[in-house]
Amino acid sequence: MSMQKIQYKYRRENLSESEPTKFNYENLASEEMLINLGPQHPSTHGVLRIEVVTDGELIKEVVPHLGYLHRCFEKHAESLPFNQIIPFVDRLDYVAAMNSEHAYVMGVEKMLGIENTLPKRIEYIRVLVAELNRIASHFIAIGTYALDIGAQTPFLWLIRDRESIQRLLEWVSGARMLYNYIWVGGLFYDLPLGFEEKCLEFVNYVKPKLEELKQIIIDNHIFINRTANVGVLPMDLAINYGCTGPVLRGSGLKYDLRRVDAYSVYPEIEFDIPIGEGKMGKTGDCWDRNYVRLMECWESIRIIEQCLDKLTKDHKRTRDFDPQAFVPKKIRPVEMDFYARAENPKGELGFFFRTNGKTDVPTRVKCRACSFHNLSVLPEISKGWMIADLVAIIGSLDFVMGEVDR
Template identity: 75%
Template sequence: MSQRIEYKYRPENLNESAPGLYKESDLKREEMILNIGPQHPSTHGVLRLEVVTDGEIVVDVIPHMGYLHRCFEKHAESVPFNQALPFVDRMDYVAAMNSEHAFVMGAERMLGIEGDIPKRVEYIRVLVAELNRIASHFVAIGTYGLDIGAFTPFLWVMRDREHIMRMLEWVSGARMLYNYIWVGGLFYDLPVGFEEKCAEFIQYLKPKLKELDDVLINNKIFVERTANVGVLSRNLAINYGVTGPVLRGSGLKYDLRRVDGYSVYPELDFDIPVGTGAMGQVGDCWDRTFVRVQEVKESVKIIEQCIEKLTKEHKRTKDFDPRAMVPKKIRPKAQDFYVRAENPKGELGFFFRTDGRSDIPVRCKARACSFSNLSVLADISRGYMIADLVAIIGSIDFVMGEVDR
C-alpha cells in the first residue's frame, strides 16, 4: 500500500523569469524535472504536468493548461443566447446535456419565464441530464480503471454507455453534442416508445452495477492502488472551491440539486453519497471513485421516477408543443446574473451581463468545475510516488475542453 512521504513545498525554487517553471540549477541534489503530457493517456486530455521528482517521489506538480482552448466565452459574446448552445456542448463534451441545462436555466431566469416551463419539459430535461450523468461517470470510472491496469471494467462500462449514447442520439439526432435543451423548451418531444426503451435499459443496468462493484471497486488490487492515496481534506477542498464528486468524496454532502433545488429535483427522491473512508482515509482516491459509482445508482432512481411521471402524470398529448415557450427574441433586461447547476464533475456556473438592448450578452463567463478541481492537484500529490500521481489525476475526472473553455 502506498505511503505518503512528507516533502516541504519550496516556492523559492520557482523560475522568476517564467512563473510556474522550475530551473534545473535550483533543484536540490537527486531531484529531476519530468514532463508528463500533453500527449499522454494518463493525463486525460492535452494537459502537461511539470513534475519535480526525487527518485520515484513527487516533490511538486505544476499543471500547464491551454492546449485545447475553446474560446467559449468570446464565442458566446458574439452570438444570441440560443445560438451559443452548440458552444456550450463543446466544453464538457462527455456531459453536454447537463451543461445545456445550466446555460438554458440562466437565460430563462433572466427572462422571468422559468416558472412557465411545462412540467413535461422539465421532467424530460432531468431524464436526459441524468442519463448523460451516468454516461459521464462511466467514462470517469472506466478510464480510471484503465489507468491503473483494470481493462475489463473499461470494456463493460463503455458497452453500457453505448446504450445511453444511442438513446440520446434517438432523442436529439446527435451522438455527443446534442443542442437538445433549448431556452424555453426542447428541440423536440421524446420519440414514441422512448420511455419504454429507457425503462428496459434501467432494468438491464441494475445488475451490471453490482458486477462493477465486485470486479473494480472492491477489487483488492484496486483498493491497494487508491486507498490512502491523494487524500483531500474537507477544509482544503472548500478552500480550493472544489465541487462535485471530488468534494463529496471528502465527506461533505453538498449537491446543487438539493442545495438550490432547481428544475423538478425537489420533487424527486434520491440520496447524496459521500466518502466515508471505508477503505482508507476520507477523501482518498477510492472514496472519490466510490462516490461516482453510488451516484450512478442514484441517477438510476431519478430516471425511474421521471419515467413514471412522464407516463402517468405528464403524458404525451397531441397538442403538446415543447417549443411553445421558446421566445422569438431572447432579450433580458439589463443586469448581472449568475446561474449554477450540478454537472457530473461539479458546479458549472455561468455569469451573464446584459444591456437590455441586445439578445447578445455583453459578458459571458463560465465557471468550470474541472478547472477548480484540477487546481488542487499539486497539494494532494506531493510526497506520493509517480505511479500514485497517475491514480490521483484519474480520480479528479476533468475534461480539458471545460478547463480551457
C-alpha cells in the same frame, strides 16, 4: 528555486580540461529531476501538460499547464444571441453535454423570469436526459480510471454500457455527443415514440451491471490497495479550492446543488447524496471519489425511474403538446448582471451574464468550470507520492480539458 531553473542536476567534481566529465553518483537519490506528463499522454485525460519535479520516484512539486484545448467559449458567446450559444456550451464538457445545456438554459430562463412557466413534461424530460448523461459521464470516469491503474476489461465493459445511453440520447436529439437538445424555453423535440419503454429496458439491464462493477473494481483488493489512503483531499482544503461534485463529496461534505438550489423538478424527486466515509482508508482519498461516482449512478437510476413514471402517468404525451411553444422568438433581457449554476457530473457549472438591455447578444459571459477548480487542487494532494500514484490521483479528479481551458 524557480521551475524554469530546475534541471537534471548532478554535481561534478575534480574536473579538468583534459579529463572526461565525471559525475558524483553518491547522492543521486537526493538529486531532483524535471519530467513532463503530457500534453499527449493517456494518463493526463486530455491535452494537459503536467510538470513534475521528482526526487527519484517521489514527487516534490507538480505544476499543471493549461490552454492546449482552448475553446474560446466566452468570446464566442459574446458575439452570438443567447439561443445560438447552446452548441458552444455542448463543447465544454463534451462527455456531459446534456447536463451543461441544462445548466446554461436554466440560467437564461431565470434571467428572463420564465423558469416557472414551463410545462412539467418539459422539466421531467430535461431531468431524464440529464441523468442519463450523468451515468454516461461517470462510466467514462470510472472506466478510464480503471485503465489508468492497469485494469483493461472494466473499461471495455463500461464503454459497452455507455453506448446504450449514447444511442438513447442520439435517438432523442439526432446527435451522438453534442446534442443542442435543451432549448431556452423548451426542447428541440418531444421524446420519440417508444423512448420511455426503451429507457426502462436500459434501467433494468444496467442494474446488475452496476453490482458487477462494484465487485470487479470498487471492492477489488488490488484497486483498494492502489487507491485507499492515496491523494487524500481534506474537506477544508476542497472547500478552499472551490472543489465541487464527487471530488468535494468524496471528502465527506453532503453538498449537491440539486438539493441546495432545488432547481427544476428535483425537489419532487427522491434521491440520496452519497459522500465519502473513509471505508477503505482516509476520507477524501482516491477510493472515496470513485465510490461516490458509482453510488451516484445508482441515485441517477432512481431519478430516471421516477421521471419515467411521471412521464407515462401524470404528464403523458398529448397530440397538442408542443415542446417549442414557450421558446422566445427574441431573447432580450433587461440590463443586469446575473449568475446561474447547476450540478453537473463533475461539480458546479455556473454562467455569469452581463446584458445591456439593448441587444440579444450578451455583453459579457463567464463560465465557472468545475473541472478547472477540481484540477487546481492537484499540486496540493500530490506531493510526497510516487509517480504511479500521481497517475491515480489525476484520474480520480475526473476533469475534461474542454471545460478547463474553456
